[in-house]
Amino acid sequence: MQRLRLNIFGGGKVVNKQERIHPHPSEIHGDNMLKPTLTHSRSHSGSSVVNVLDDLRVKNVRPLIPPQILMEDYPVSHAAINTITAGRIGADAIVKGQDDRLLVIVGPCSIHDTTAGLEYAKLLKAYADGAKDHLHILMRTYFEKPRTTVGWKGLINGNKFPSICDEKLAPWTDRLQTDPSLDGSFQINKGLRIARGFLLECADLGVPVAVEFLDQISPQYIADTVSWGAIGARTTESQCHRELASGLSTPVGFKNGTNGSVGIAIDAIRAAKSGHVFLSVTKQGISAIVETNGNDACHVILRGSNTGPNFSSSHIKECVQELSKAGLKPLVMVDCSHGNSEKKHERQLVVAEDIATQLENPETQDHIMGVMIESNLVEGKQSLESLGPNKLAYGQSITDACLDWESTKKALDRLKAAVGQRRAQKLAAKSSGSV
Incomplete structure (x- = not known):
């Protein structure tokens, strides 16, 4: 031929x-x-x-399961739909200034062990139910990790490392008996199954979840299970991620850049608010041209930078002024970890205390709508590279260091009290006619 x-x-x-x-x-x-x-x-x-x-530097290309097949294998229950929807509605209202509760994104830096993750979800559920009048709590469930150079990329991509599933994770037991290999095979299809199964478990428990979106393909597999999404400091400036955010069905937070630039996050919000046309894939896994309407539920996340924290009242005031100039809601979320904690997990308590104080101060209380906290069952972190997957401590992070559960509760209690104080102040002011 x-x-x-x-x-x-x-x-x-x-x-x-x-x-x-x-x-x-x-x-x-x-x-x-x-x-x-x-x-x-x-x-x-x-x-x-x-x-x-073509493909001169490509080592191998393997088939990827179409999103629709995974969604059919792991359907969303009625209970999960209620959880996900309630999580989205609450987050959306808070981001738009229509709900005076504090949006709290709290949980492990990354999920590497679904058994420990599910135990954490149960603890968080019990706490969230008691704090729901003041705090709208979503569990941080990050399965993909951006790396400054190289390292473990998260459960979806790098699931070869940890022992991540066991018989306790019903009802997905049969599907999650993965026994991840340690041969460098990077079984992404397996990782996607694990991730979706875990997210559905959380939703069935009544725990809405938050994730970071790193690319334009993986959301097709899990976005329907998510109530809030983040675009990280390394990708906020990316046009592809702004386009993605414009079509997501959840509120989206854009972090300031690693150099501290808040302007790129504000630009990202403006871009995501508009409709876009871009290349992606369908639920059937077919390349397609996607047209979006734009997302009006995006906001800034102040996460500090390489040069220091940016959670102080002066930093927040400067940020909301820039938001107002851009015609956007003067509301921000503060990340208690990363640059704001100077990469010292215990300093998240210091940041949370400062935010609580600002919430109680009439001069600063109107501009903070949410916080992020990195938390796990056990405080600190451990090295996957030095310990190996078989010697990891249960419930401890293998990426960024986290607060333990008891410390997390103290931070949440303080924030809950501050929200109550802010609400009481506003009611008193309204009653006196000063508002």
Whole structure:
């Protein structure tokens, strides 16, 4: 069978894999300079120009399960729908200034052990039920981790490392008996199943979840289980992530840049608020052109920077002034970890205390709508690289260091009290006619 071929070097010759791929100097002068010439040649293995020019640095390409198949295998129950919807409605109202509760995103830096993660979810559920009049709590369930250089990329991509599932994770037991290999196979299809199964378990428990979105494909597998999403400091400036946020069904928080720039987060909100047309994939896994309406429930997350924290009242005042200039809601969320804690997990308590004080101060209380806290069953962190997957302590982070559960409750109690104080102050002011 013959095939029409394009020889970009001219001269009527088709380049084979074994032949030179650069033209002789005599071929690139005058009329022959990069002159495309259509030729016919017999197709045979390894002779295509595409094989010579494309995927030169690609080691392997493997099939990825279509999102729709995973969604059919892991359907959303009626109870889960109620949880996810309530989580979204509450977050949306808070982001837009229509609900005076505090939006709290709290949980492990990353999920690497679903058994420990589910135990944490149960503890959080019990606390959230008692604090729901003051705090709208969503569990941080991050399955993908952006890396500054290299490292474990999260459960979906790097599930080869930890022992992440056991028989306790009903009703997904049969599907989650994964026994992740330690041979570097990066079984992403398996990771997607684990992630979706875990998120549905949380939803069935009545715990709405929050995730960070790192690309435009993985949301097709899990976004219907999520109540709030984040775009991280390394990706807030990315056009692709702004386009993604414009089409997500959840509120989205954009973090300030790692250099401290709040302007890029404000630009991201404005961009995501508009509709976009971009390339993505459908639920059937087919490449497609996606058109979005825009997302009016986006906000800034102040997370500190390489140069220091930015959670003080002066930082927040400066940020809300810039938001107002841009015609956006003057409301911010504060990340108690990362640059604001100077990468010292115990300092999250200091940040939370400062935020609580600002919530109680009439001059600063109107501009803080949420907080983020990195928390786990056990405080601190451990090194996956040095310990290996079989010697990891149960319930302790393998990425950023976290507060333990008891310390987390203290921080949440303080924030809950501050919200109550703010509400009481406003009611008193309203009764006196000063508002």
